[in-house]
Amino acid sequence: MTTDSEAAIALKNEGNVAIAAKNWEKAIECYNKAIELDPTKAVFYSNRALAHTRLESHGFSIADASKSIELDPTYIKAYYRRATSNLSLARYAEALKDFRTVCKMAPNDQDARLKMQECEKMVKKINFLKAIEVGEPASAAEGLDxxxxxxxxxxxxxxxxxxxxxxxxxxxxxxxxxxxxxxxxxxxxxxxxxxxxxxxxxxxxxxxxxxxxxxxxxxxxxxxxxxxxxxxxxxxxxxxxxxxxxxxxxxxxxxxxxxxxxxxxxxxxxxxxxxxxxxxxxxxxxxxxxxxxxxxxxxxxxxxxxxxxxxxxxxxxxxxxxxxxxxxxxxxxxxxxxxxxxxxxxxxxxxxxxxxxxxxxxxxxxxxxxxxxxxxxxxxxxxxxxxxxxxxxxxxxxxxxxxxxxxxxxxxxxxxxxxxxxxxxxxxxxxxxxxxxxxxxxxxxxxxxxxxxxxxxxxxxxxxxxxxxxxxxxxxxx
Structure with missing residues (x-):
């Protein structure tokens, strides 16, 4: 007899197939059912976060990635996916924090390191622009003849x-x-x-x-x-x-x-x-x-x-x-x-x-x-x-x-x-x-x-x- 945990794993695998086929809605449906059967697996939430990201549902993705991290603080993909969704919302400081965590856990991950460095540049740029802000900025048309x-x-x-x-x-x-x-x-x-x-x-x-x-x-x-x-x-x-x-x-x-x-x-x-x-x-x-x-x-x-x-x-x-x-x-x-x-x-x-x-x-x-x-x-x-x-x-x-x-x-x-x-x-x-x-x-x-x-x-x-x-x-x- 199949246990709930085994059935949940099978549904997760079905969701992964849907992800590969870029059928994001089907993937979410599978992960939803897997979580109903076994809400303790970090991978279920992290994978659902990926599907939500592809549908630009970044709020849902961040919530799922956070739940995955709560269940397993060592689950690297969840940090990466939360960083990606925060980046999509131009929340560079939040994204940077998670990319740094990924790089600390996986120091040889060059992709994550590149994204961390780009986030650092954006955070510095934004902080610099805030620092030099004085009242209403001059129009870009000023001095244009x-x-x-x-x-x-x-x-x-x-x-x-x-x-x-x-x-x-x-x-x-x-x-x-x-x-x-x-x-x-x-x-x-x-x-x-x-x-x-x-x-x-x-x-x-x-x-x-x-x-x-x-x-x-x-x-x-x-x-x-x-x-x-x-x-x-x-x-x-x-x-x-x-x-x-x-x-x-x-x-x-x-x-x-x-x-x-x-x-x-x-x-x-x-x-x-x-x-x-x-x-x-x-x-x-x-x-x-x-x-x-x-x-x-x-x-x-x-x-x-x-x-x-x-x-x-x-x-x-x-x-x-x-x-x-x-x-x-x-x-x-x-x-x-x-x-x-x-x-x-x-x-x-x-x-x-x-x-x-x-x-x-x-x-x-x-x-x-x-x-x-x-x-x-x-x-x-x-x-x-x-x-x-x-x-x-x-x-x-x-x-x-x-x-x-x-x-x-x-x-x-x-x-x-x-x-x-x-x-x-x-x-x-x-x-x-x-x-x-x-x-x-x-x-x-x-x-x-x-x-x-x-x-x-x-x-x-x-x-x-x-x-x-x-x-x-x-x-x-x-």
Whole structure:
């Protein structure tokens, strides 16, 4: 007769097979059952932590790794996995502590030693920046004389004057497809103009769809430039009659993040009242340092380019209200039922450049839905999770049909949850070249009915995700 302990080991082994096949959900299911039968084995929690990490559920991963360490303080993999999840959340000091423990236990582990050294550099850098902080930092645009700046002599594209043109955008699209860059002068012009326009918009723009118009809502694109072009090729390029809203996370992970950001910013300049961008949790400095956008800006242009983008990201609206029916925001809802649309309207985002670990901005960028009622700690380790009852109350109180959010991979490209009142749309198919998911976008006409559209990833040049990441995470990709 099989004992509970033997059955648990068999389930663990089944979970390991699922891990090898990159079936993270199946792996978690197996480890859950193993833990129910035998909750005393450190390896069960540590392996489940790995699966949670792959699903970006870093809060769950940290909890599992910590439980594994509690059961067996000598279990090296648990320290490594907790360090990895803390690193993913830009918690460098916590990650460094665990990487040091790994290196002490396994002094010949060169991978862990490299990650420890990189974490040490990041901690020193952050401490240095804090030490020299005096009031509001000067803008990266200070001392930038665009009028006298020359365009590089080898640039053979359309010239950009004082106004954005469709001809310039079409040329830019082709240049980016062919691996070419823009002159720095034009990059600065586009980013500074976009920042100016964002700064003139409210925290929550309110959009009506006229009889001759339609609106397309897109989710995360994450530097997957060729998949972005697939959306435009399938669905139509932006015009004054065909409005677009990109719901955050334009950058990071994918290795064409500057191309996406510049293209979206150029469209914002061309159609300021018909093209909209919301801020995501990856339009933030901490995430950009970890997941590649900062490194990409420096590699393709320079450090000033990243700083200008950072300032523009901090000016982005946090939500968009479509036809008084749909609130579109990157993450989700709030820890307090009393929050209303008026709180979003009245929120002064200019006083807080980065979202931090609490407050309205953080929750709008980071929270996620759950199936259970009520609220729970976040699987990510930042923000929280909200149930269908929370969504129902928010929609009823604010006269909404639904919220539309992004922030999470959905294997089918989109998901309709919470009795139809919470819709997730994710527009990066085959996310980080490994997930196998569909991408999706939502079309909304003058009748405000939602039409969900699904598409597959398209081929791209052989440049891997996170190619420009300057952190240990670049070697941790799935």
């Amino acid at each position: 665009l009028a006298s700046m020359a365009v590089e002599s080898d640039y053979d594209g359309v010239k950009l004057g004082d106004e954005m043109t469709l001809e310039f955008i079409e040329c830019m699209i082709e240049r980016f497809k062919n691996g070419k860059k823009l002159p720095k002068k034009y990059v600065y012009q586009i980013v500074l103009k976009a920042k100016e326009i964002f700064g003139s918009e409210p925290t929550m723009p309110e959009v009506k769809i006229a009889d001759t118009q339609k609106m397309t809502v897109c989710g995360d694109t994450h530097g997957q430039y060729f998949d972005l072009l697939e959306i435009f090729n399938r669905n139509g390029y932006p015009t004054e009659e065909h409005m677009y809203l990109f719901n955050g996370d334009f950058v990071d992970r994918g290795s064409w993040s500057t191309e996406i950001a510049l293209l979206l910013f150029a469209y914002k300049w061309l159609y300021p009242r018909n093209f909209f961008l919301n801020r995501g949790n990856h339009e933030t400095d901490d995430m950009n340092r970890v997941y590649g956008f900062e490194g990409e800006c420096k590699a393709k242009y320079n450090e000033r380019t990243f700083k200008l983008f950072s300032e523009a990201f901090s000016a982005l609206p946090l939500a968009t209200l479509i036809g008084d029916k749909y609130l579109v925001l990157h993450g989700g809802l709030f820890s307090d039922d009393k929050i209303t649309l008026d709180d979003i309207r009245n929120y002064d985002r200019s006083k807080q450049r980065q979202p931090g670990q609490e407050g309205l901005m953080m929750e709008m960028l980071w929270t996620d839905p759950q199936n259970l009622p009520g609220r729970s700690p976040s699987k990510r380790g930042v923000g929280m999770m909200f149930g269908p009852d929370v969504t129902k109350r928010f929609c009823e109180r604010n006269g909404l049909e639904a919220i539309i959010r992004s922030h999470e991979v959905r294997m089918g490209g989109y998901d309709v949850e919470h009795d139809g009142k919470c819709i997730t749309v994710f527009s990066a198919p085959n996310y980080v070249d490994t997930s196998g998911n569909k991408g999706a976008y939502i079309n909304i006409g003058p009748d405000y009915k939602l039409q969900h559209n699904v598409f597959d990833a398209v081929p791209h040049p052989d440049i891997k995700p996170m190619a420009y990441a300057q952190s240990p995470l670049s070697s941790m990709m799935m």
